[in-house]
Amino acid sequence: MxxxxxxxxxxxxAAAVAAALLAPGAGHxxxxxxxxxxIPEADLRSLDPIWTTAYITRNYGYMVxxxxxxLDENFKVQPQMVDTWKISDDKLTYTFTLRDGLKWHDGxxxxxxxxxxxxxxxxxxxxxxxxxxxVLGEMKAIDDxxxxxxxxxxxxxxxxxxGKLSSNVPFMMPEAVAKTDANTQIKESIGSGxxxxxxxxxxxxxxxxxxxxxxYVPRKEPPSWAAGGKVVKVDRVEWDYIPxxxxxxxxxxxxxxxxxxxxxxxxxxxxxxxxxVTVTSVDPLGSIGVLRFNHEQPPFNNPKMxxxxxxxIDQKEMMTALAGDPKYWRTCYSYFSCGTPMASDAANAPLAxxxxxxxxxxxxxxAGYNGEKIVVMTATDQPIVNAQALVTMETLKKxxxxxxxxxxxxxxxxxxxxxxxxxxxxxxxxxxxxFVAPDMANPxxxxxxxxxxxxxxxxxxxxxxxxELRDQWFAxxxxxxxKKVAEQIQAEAFESxxxxxxxxxxxxxxFRKNLKGVIVAPVVFLWNVExx
Amino acid sequence: MLxxxxxxxxxxxxxxxxxxxxxxxxLYLAPGDPxxxxxxxxxxxxxxxxxxxxxxxxxPFLVRFGTWAWSVVHGDLGISIFTNLPVTKLIxxxxxxxxxxxxxxxxxxxxxxxPMGVIASWRVGTWVDRAVMGFAVLGFSVPPFVLAYVLILxxxxxxxxxxxxGYASIADGLVPFLRHLVLPSTALGLxxxxxxxxxxxxxxxxxxxxxxxxxxHAKGLASREVLVSHAxxxxxxxxxxxxxxGVALLIGGVIVxxxxxxxxxxxxxxxxxxxxxxxxxxxxxxxxFSAAYVIVNLLVDLSYTLLDPRVRY
Numbered sequence: 001m002x003x004x005x006x007x008x009x010x011x012x013x014a015a016a017v018a019a020a021l022l023a024p025g026a027g028h029x030x031x032x033x034x035x036x037x038x039i040p041e042a043d044l045r046s047l048d049p050i051w052t053t054a055y056i057t058r059n060y061g062y063m064v065x066x067x068x069x070x071l072d073e074n075f076k077v078q079p080q081m082v083d084t085w086k087i088s089d090d091k092l093t094y095t096f097t098l099r100d101g102l103k104w105h106d107g108x109x110x111x112x113x114x115x116x117x118x119x120x121x122x123x124x125x126x127x128x129x130x131x132x133x134x135v136l137g138e139m140k141a142i143d144d145x146x147x148x149x150x151x152x153x154x155x156x157x158x159x160x161x162x163g164k165l166s167s168n169v170p171f172m173m174p175e176a177v178a179k180t181d182a183n184t185q186i187k188e189s190i191g192s193g194x195x196x197x198x199x200x201x202x203x204x205x206x207x208x209x210x211x212x213x214x215x216y217v218p219r220k221e222p223p224s225w226a227a228g229g230k231v232v233k234v235d236r237v238e239w240d241y242i243p244x245x246x247x248x249x250x251x252x253x254x255x256x257x258x259x260x261x262x263x264x265x266x267x268x269x270x271x272x273x274x275x276x277v278t279v280t281s282v283d284p285l286g287s288i289g290v291l292r293f294n295h296e297q298p299p300f301n302n303p304k305m306x307x308x309x310x311x312x313i314d315q316k317e318m319m320t321a322l323a324g325d326p327k328y329w330r331t332c333y334s335y336f337s338c339g340t341p342m343a344s345d346a347a348n349a350p351l352a353x354x355x356x357x358x359x360x361x362x363x364x365x366x367a368g369y370n371g372e373k374i375v376v377m378t379a380t381d382q383p384i385v386n387a388q389a390l391v392t393m394e395t396l397k398k399x400x401x402x403x404x405x406x407x408x409x410x411x412x413x414x415x416x417x418x419x420x421x422x423x424x425x426x427x428x429x430x431x432x433x434x435f436v437a438p439d440m441a442n443p444x445x446x447x448x449x450x451x452x453x454x455x456x457x458x459x460x461x462x463x464x465x466x467x468e469l470r471d472q473w474f475a476x477x478x479x480x481x482x483k484k485v486a487e488q489i490q491a492e493a494f495e496s497x498x499x500x501x502x503x504x505x506x507x508x509x510x511f512r513k514n515l516k517g518v519i520v521a522p523v524v525f526l527w528n529v530e531x532x
Numbered sequence: 533m534l535x536x537x538x539x540x541x542x543x544x545x546x547x548x549x550x551x552x553x554x555x556x557x558x559l560y561l562a563p564g565d566p567x568x569x570x571x572x573x574x575x576x577x578x579x580x581x582x583x584x585x586x587x588x589x590x591x592p593f594l595v596r597f598g599t600w601a602w603s604v605v606h607g608d609l610g611i612s613i614f615t616n617l618p619v620t621k622l623i624x625x626x627x628x629x630x631x632x633x634x635x636x637x638x639x640x641x642x643x644x645x646x647p648m649g650v651i652a653s654w655r656v657g658t659w660v661d662r663a664v665m666g667f668a669v670l671g672f673s674v675p676p677f678v679l680a681y682v683l684i685l686x687x688x689x690x691x692x693x694x695x696x697x698g699y700a701s702i703a704d705g706l707v708p709f710l711r712h713l714v715l716p717s718t719a720l721g722l723x724x725x726x727x728x729x730x731x732x733x734x735x736x737x738x739x740x741x742x743x744x745x746x747x748x749h750a751k752g753l754a755s756r757e758v759l760v761s762h763a764x765x766x767x768x769x770x771x772x773x774x775x776x777x778g779v780a781l782l783i784g785g786v787i788v789x790x791x792x793x794x795x796x797x798x799x800x801x802x803x804x805x806x807x808x809x810x811x812x813x814x815x816x817x818x819x820x821f822s823a824a825y826v827i828v829n830l831l832v833d834l835s836y837t838l839l840d841p842r843v844r845y
Binding site for chain 2 (some may be wrong): 409
């Protein structure tokens with residue numbers, strides 16, 4: 001009898017455990033309440049947005065730090081931490097006054113000295129910021145809330161530089177942190193931004209946690225890109241990095257997470273069919289594909305060879321392979337991001353016109369190419385890179401170029417691309433990458449366009465004319481003048497072909513339908529988002 | 533016995549030394565530069581060279597190895613190149629999920645496989661035996677990641693019984709902890725259970741043909757008693773051996789399983805570190821895995837004394 005009773009109790013206990021384990025939806029707790037569970041584009045590795053240009057660290061920066069100025073959706077720089085500012089008549093003295101109530105996450109007030117130290121560190125690292133010290137007289141604090149930047153000669157882009165949208169963003173940090181050598185990573189996470197980073201819960205490669213900063217005083221204006229009021233409407237944000245796309249899709253579909261920042265094209269139909277999920281693009285500009293030549297090594301040290309490739313690269317083919325559905329890509333026959341003020345159709349016939357294999361073959365012949373092997377590098381762990389490489393290989397074969405595809409992972413590719421050696425000694429001829437549109441919006445930001453030879457970005461184009469025009473662009477007094485010089489730069493670029501733009505694409509994003517207030521911007525911002 | 537344990541532990545030191553030299557050399561020769569990965573896509577060659585120098589990657593091989601080995605001897609596995617955090621801290625953060633997954637898989641596999649092997653040997657040649665052997669073949673044939681996706685589709689997406697991904701610490705409660713482990717343990721445990729079931733069956737068949745088993749039957753003992761008390765006990769040594777060997781299989785499987793189920797364990801830490809060339813983490817994790825493997829083998833050897841009184845050290 002006792003044995004029977006024991007059996008019954010064992011059965012009841014087993015059933016209770018099974019019921020608890022199998023309760024439907026019990027795994028959804030993570031995405032509940034005022035916690036926003038977000039799958040970011042990459043895992044957060046570095047906490048220093050000045051030291052690295054990595055976009056994930058930039059996005060972290062926007063959570064934790066604030067900026068003096070910020071770019072809005074009309075490409076206008078708007079004050080953010082700054083309350084009022086004035087520019088002297090001779091355009092040499094900029095005086096900034098900070099808003100009331102700005103506080104660091106440790107409770108101390110934001111002071112002029114903090115901002116000066118932050119700008120100083122940023123100017124040592126950022127590509128645009130580095131243009132300022134040659135014209136900088138001094139930066140001085142007038143009082144705790146007011147400081148001045150005094151220039152030796154006018155620099156019309158100063159506010160645009162300080163209000164830069166993408167890496168490296170001039171985030172403000174406490175003076176003690178900002179005094180860290182610009183080449184050494186900071187370890188602290190003390191900002192004055194709308195979220196606080198919870199360092200104790202940071203698991204690099206897996207999770208980063210932010211909580212609402214209760215002391216943050218948002219601006220009154222509505223949010224517009226990085227400008228306007230940063231009103232936080234959740235208590236906590238968890239970045240859950242899920243490397244496997246299928247797992248991420250399932251987690252979003254089941255409501256275990258609220259938002260997946262970037263999903264691959266092949267999973268779009270799966271999530272689009274889910275009635276609880278919105279699949280869309282929240283990036284109004286997108287990214288730009290880049291086919292980069294090695295200008296130091298034959299045969300692409302000869303501009304005719306580069307022009308030949310430019311004549312046959314078909315952006316539509318490239319983008320179809322890379323992004324599939326035309327909803328997520330567009331052609332962009334400009335060296336400046338389409339949809340931004342400097343973009344134009346100036347002199348773009350070699351890329352926008354009919355694909356002309358005969359003319360390209362004639363150029364190759366003129367260049368004296370004799371079938372030497374060229375190495376096209378691809379990273380098979382980066383679908384965006386690999387799609388461009390595979391399409392280009394087919395195109396090069398049609399041109400009669402003896403191209404060899406060197407497949408590797410991204411970590412190896414970015415090491416090998418630094419090699420100045422010939423291909424038979426581990427060098428390369430072509431590689432591919434992509435940049436977000438804000439990073440290619442003008443001559444100051446577009447690093448791949450530089451023509452300063454050995455000091456240029458990988459591929460090392462040597463084009464003094466582009467460098468000269470770039471200097472003119474910096475000195476241009478207004479937008480109209482800037483546009484005119486940008487057109488001249490573009491005309492020269494289509495001649496010298498530092499790289500071939502392969503088209504513009506957006507990476508789809510997907511979130512649960514109960515999310516409201518998602519900001520449409522080239523950078524992902526998590527303020528203003530609320531869970532219904 | 534104590535002397536044996538001490539002797540075995542001392543013997544692990546040269547093994548770990550060889551592993552350390554091997555891993556360090558392999559990473560030294562491998563292509564890829566963490567400085568290039570850290571610097572980002574927009575970095576210039578000068579930026580990369582500066583970071584390369586800061587990380588000490590331009591030092592000669594012997595200097596780098598000597599510095600690292602000296603730190604390891606003092607219990608310091610170094611600092612992660614990317615996160616600037618100590619490798620020991622990163623490993624400690626990831627230890628619980630991996631340990632939980634490994635142990636739960638081990639328990640699940642043994643609980644499933646040993647009875648299956650015993651029953652198959654008892655009913656050798658019947659449909660039961662064939663079904664168990666069919667399960668074993670299936671277990672060997674289906675890669676854990678395929679099974680993982682099938683389990684997710686059926687039990688997480690379709691029935692919504694278990695979470696798709698993630699890990700809940702035991703500190704968050706026993707139920708969420710177990711719920712998060714059921715699918716990954718099953719996916720990882722199948723191949724392992726197949727291995728143990730096969731070995732158990734073979735080992736049992738050998739023992740069941742012995743004279744003393746026939747004697748036990750002749751004495752009128754119940755089949756269950758003969759199988760468990762007489763046969764299984766004598767067949768346990770090879771089973772324990774295969775459980776130990778299987779730990780190596782588990783270590784490999786954990787990497788894939790943690791990735792598919794987004795479990796923040798040591799397997800994922802390793803894969804991420806390899807992709808980024810975060811050398812201190814790779815070296816630290818490989819050393820840890822080797823140490824774990826050596827210790828598991830020692831425990832298996834010691835278990836022989838419990839399973840077979842004739843074994844003495």
